[in-house]
Amino acid sequence: MTTMVQAIRMALHVGEERHGVTDIFGEDVGAPLGGVFTQTQGLRTAWNSPLDERGIVGAAIGLALAGSRPVAEIQFCDYAFNTIDLLKLAGAMHWSSNGDWNCPMVVMTPVGAGIHGSIYHSHSFDAQATRLAGWKIVMPSNPRDAYGLLLSAIIDPNPVLFMAPKALLRQKANNDSEEVPGVPSDERELSKMIDAPLGDRTKWKPRWPDTPDLLIPIGKARMDRAGNDVTVVTYGRHVHVCRKAAEELATEGIDVELIDMRSLHPYDWDAISSSIKKTHRVVFVNEDTDITNFGEHLLRRTIDELFYELHAPPKVLAGKHLPGVGLADNLEKGSVPQLDDITNAIRTSARHEP
Amino acid sequence: MTTMVQAIRMALHVGEERHGVTDIFGEDVGAPLGGVFTQTQGLRTAWNSPLDERGIVGAAIGLALAGSRPVAEIQFCDYAFNTIDLLKLAGAMHWSSNGDWNCPMVVMTPVGAGIHGSIYHSHSFDAQATRLAGWKIVMPSNPRDAYGLLLSAIIDPNPVLFMAPKALLRQKANNDSEEVPGVPSDERELSKMIDAPLGDRTKWKPRWPDTPDLLIPIGKARMDRAGNDVTVVTYGRHVHVCRKAAEELATEGIDVELIDMRSLHPYDWDAISSSIKKTHRVVFVNEDTDITNFGEHLLRRTIDELFYELHAPPKVLAGKHLPGVGLADNLEKGSVPQLDDITNAIRTSARHEP
Amino acid sequence: MRSRYNGVPRMTTIISKVRNGAEESLKPELLLQMHDLMRKARVLEERLIRMQKQGDGYFWIGGPGEEAFSVPLGLLTHKGEGPQYDYLHLHYRASGTMLALGADPVDALRQMKSTASDPYSGGRNFASHYSVRKWNVVPVSSPIEVQYAMAPGTALAQRRHGGTGITIVTGGDAGTAEGDFATCLIWSARKGSELPMLIIVTNNQYGISTPYDGQHGEKRIADRGAAFGIRTLTIDGNDPETSYRAIKQAMDYVRKERKPFLLEAMVSRLYGHSSSSGANYIEGEADGLKLFEDKLIARKLLTKERADELNAKYTEELLEASKRVRDEAPPAPEDIWKHVFAEQSVVGGSSGNKGAR
Amino acid sequence: MRSRYNGVPRMTTIISKVRNGAEESLKPELLLQMHDLMRKARVLEERLIRMQKQGDGYFWIGGPGEEAFSVPLGLLTHKGEGPQYDYLHLHYRASGTMLALGADPVDALRQMKSTASDPYSGGRNFASHYSVRKWNVVPVSSPIEVQYAMAPGTALAQRRHGGTGITIVTGGDAGTAEGDFATCLIWSARKGSELPMLIIVTNNQYGISTPYDGQHGEKRIADRGAAFGIRTLTIDGNDPETSYRAIKQAMDYVRKERKPFLLEAMVSRLYGHSSSSGANYIEGEADGLKLFEDKLIARKLLTKERADELNAKYTEELLEASKRVRDEAPPAPEDIWKHVFAEQSVVGGSSGNKGAR
């Protein structure tokens, strides 16, 4: 089974070969390392930038304006907070020029906690991202979605932020529905083809499997699990935690419908609202800090449009409003939603008597 | 009557003289201009920094750590989006050092639309500010509050962001309750004392009125208008728009309770929730863009804690989710909540039958 | 000198000569063309100022005092769409450059009046915030210095593309304190990956009210290029002949060597910072247009009468245009929603971006 | 040389000599003290690496290979609280400096183990992220280069305070590409407002996997100071005698002249970037500790046996300590809420901050 980093690499390769990607760049993105998570190994157009996130975002904008197709990486989203003005500018380029210019660039960055990354490798960027008008924002929860969303990001004429949940980067597809189409069924075979060897890499060249143009539409959610009792809306690594919660709760007779948003903006309100109209109960889960959180927007829209559909108060589960996620295991666990928190929240919602 | 810029100036003067303020700095903050809104004219410790917002925030942090008391200005909040990492660091200083250091600094910056400021002089910073864990966030709606909140910001041992609604900066106190205590009752007299003359200012020295240590507590809201039918929660310049709406609606028999939050973080949940428990209806108003908006947080908390108190769906009125506020009058009006929008929202809430 | 902010001593400057030895003289037609454009640009700015003062606009900022530099810059730019032509990352004092490129001054009035017909921003942005894709003029944005962070991107595309197209970026002196200026130097000078960029600083010795002195440790801003092996030059940007030759020399180098050049032009700020600081003519600043006009008259290339006629002609034309513009429709409230997302990609010109849809 | 990332040619460096003419020799006691601390620092880092590999910590980053520079830096620092003493804005390779200041190495083990007793962050931050207010050691934070934006602030306070206290800021070579490095140069060199700062770059010629060559147009990073009139020097930071003299010379200048000095030290990265890149000893990098030890033995100031004993002693001590630390309590989940807000101000020492409550 393919890992998410392999999926990203293959999507970038297809981007280079078939969709005009000209530059894949950022800190340690080029040879010899090919990304701190190996996500850019072996790519023809990958190169190492100076250690300068503002320069990276700025150069991506310039490249896009000049008709190149850049995919820029911010090594960790924790290091993007000094570039928000530039991200805003990219998002404003089409609008502020009244449609004269467009800015087709992709920024990819690993996000979230779950790997004991301490204060500066655990940040989420969801709230920030969803505030960037003019951007499309995606976050995959499995290798197949990573592949298909990244390709859609590449061909989109607008700036797209591709956020990769860092705790999932090295995880393999759980089953065929999470697998990248066209890869060899033997994962060792795939690894031999596209994973750079340890040691000297100067002579190494990847052999790319023939993977198709899978374009997962931006703005469409994925129904991860159909159910009748409570709608759970999440994305990224919490899809897996919520799935586990749903499985646990199934044994208690609580039937969870789980929506993987895939796109945070534009988001699939149709999918969310039709589910809520069915279950009449909803829990929104994400791990970003919980004051002025994107889940709060979704909850507000639920109240705006579905108030009288609700049989229980809608709920947001999010990270704690703190300066960061602490390193010690207890601190990390105390800071971001854990399986138990989620199970409890869903159970409370399911049992709530209107 | 005093204007808000005069109030700010007097608070800074009191800060310099009695509360240890050592540095008031930023772009054009020092002589001869004394701030693009005249807010720092005549101050002993005011100086012009390089045109470098990251340097300004960085220097403020360093000054604070060294036991100085800096008040740093970002000329417009529109130019603070490249400093969010540094603001986050300031907010994390106490927490990440496990209480070893603290970082007593004030950043002040004008925010919001309403002056035809076009894309880059109309931004709000509310959502960004409320996401800065470790910071206290205040926004006055009148000269007295500006004076008292700024003094509280100065003596606070934590970083405090003082956001001044730019459309109110030159407005005078509407009545005595909005007046800075201790100023001469003749506003021309005050102007002669503390407003720099046009032309040569090299020999000018202000004469400061003897104003007291009015400390408006951070974290406490102000009841602007008591009422029984609908609670309206806002801050900054929309206090005035909402007050107008309340007056209009009073003629229709709708009795609005208007809360001026004054502090966005920590915020006065007691004030908000007791009002909602009384009126059972609430509208949150602000002008920041409306996806992942601070009002959505307040609404979410309302749902969390007061769901069964509500006789109407709680409502958020905010700015449109766009890359900026356009310059043309129609565009600005179409982008941020106007009097009519607010009146309509309150009316709808009041008339809603549960 | 007198300025709006009295009591502020100004830096004394010694301007280097253009160092290309032979100071070949420019053709009379070119001199007259420059003079014509400089006058046109000045009249345009004065019209914009007047419109703002009369309530036909909310805010004015622009480039009177920079014409002697901005006009030759526009004339020397290779105009067109896509990486084979020059990219322009301009700041908000570039009307002279735009007119030299061939912009219709009436469009600038439209932007001042915030009409729906404003081709640069549809009534969304302030005056002097140009955007012309067909000429590679990247949208001017208000935040200072961000253009220096973006410019290396177009230059990267041009480095790959080959040819003679270069990236030109301009900004003020005070703004060089932002880290983005350093970013520009660093990204343009990477060994083995140098970028074809003409990096320009127009030094009027002020940032709003703050004088150059006291903020800078550098004697010349251009000196900052030296550590990176970037060629540098500081010139009197108030003299269009000096400007023309210096820009040409710098561009020739960049076009051919595909390496960066840092050019600092000392210029004036003839109407102060913006309408916020009054926008009145500042006596005592060198007026490049006046000096040039006098020189041309002394050299018998121009007469006082011809010069006055020209002034009158443009003044009349733009006054009339401003009246017409007054009647053009403003954008509608719902226009805020236009162009949030692009439906298809249009950047790169016909040659670029073949791979993507 | 061999490194984790093969095939990457390293920059050839010619190191300038310390230019203070008389290369006065340092006292034997000082040399032995430096050696002792360098060994202690090395053993500490090796213990931290081992702990991480054994699962007694999540991540390692640190300074083995920089001891010959970081130890003299700590020894020469005027240690204390408040602006009359030196402020240290360190990066994450500063264990040698901390030990030279007198830090207990066991505290570093606590931070590695993320115990509640970790005095630097209470188990919140990664190893080598020090914070000691009583010694003016500002919290080390992971984002590269932000310390260069903050350091001018403490220096501003010291400029006003007078005396001999200075601000010291350190960081790596790759990080100088961030705008914050330029900010530091600009703010420290403003004419008439120069700041007492020792600005240090420890140049190991790598940023994670990315070699210096290809990213820098500067021959020397220190050259960037020249445009601002900042005194600069590039030294062999692998030689503690050179380091000591150079740091002393630079500090003397900064303390006295109250002006900035930019010092670049060429150093090694002996265990690679961090645990993420394997944290194995890299053959072929100059090992300042080994070279110095050999030199001291050759000069008969030390014997091989004494050196080995020292190594064994520290190794034993820290192994024992690491076992004890293993039993110390972790923070509790609810500890996340501690210290979000300060109740009262504690910064500035007894002399500072009198006006405020």
Ligand SMILES: Cc1ncc(C[n+]2csc(CCOP(=O)(O)OP(=O)(O)O)c2C)c(N)n1
């Ligand atoms: C990032 C940013 N900070 C602050 C401002 C406000 N501002 C507008 S112009 C200006 C001064 C610019 O000075 P300089 O760079 O010398 O250019 P000049 O206006 O003199 O041509 C300032 C501070 C801004 N537009 N952008």
Ligand SMILES: Cc1ncc(C[n+]2csc(CCOP(=O)(O)OP(=O)(O)O)c2C)c(N)n1
């Ligand atoms: C702002 C920021 N960007 C990226 C990173 C990730 N990162 C950690 S260390 C490093 C390389 C630093 O290289 P250098 O400045 O030379 O210091 P060195 O580690 O070599 O001492 C990078 C890119 C970071 N910590 N902060």
Ligand SMILES: [Mg+2]
């Ligand atoms: Mg200027």
Ligand SMILES: [Mg+2]
């Ligand atoms: Mg390095």
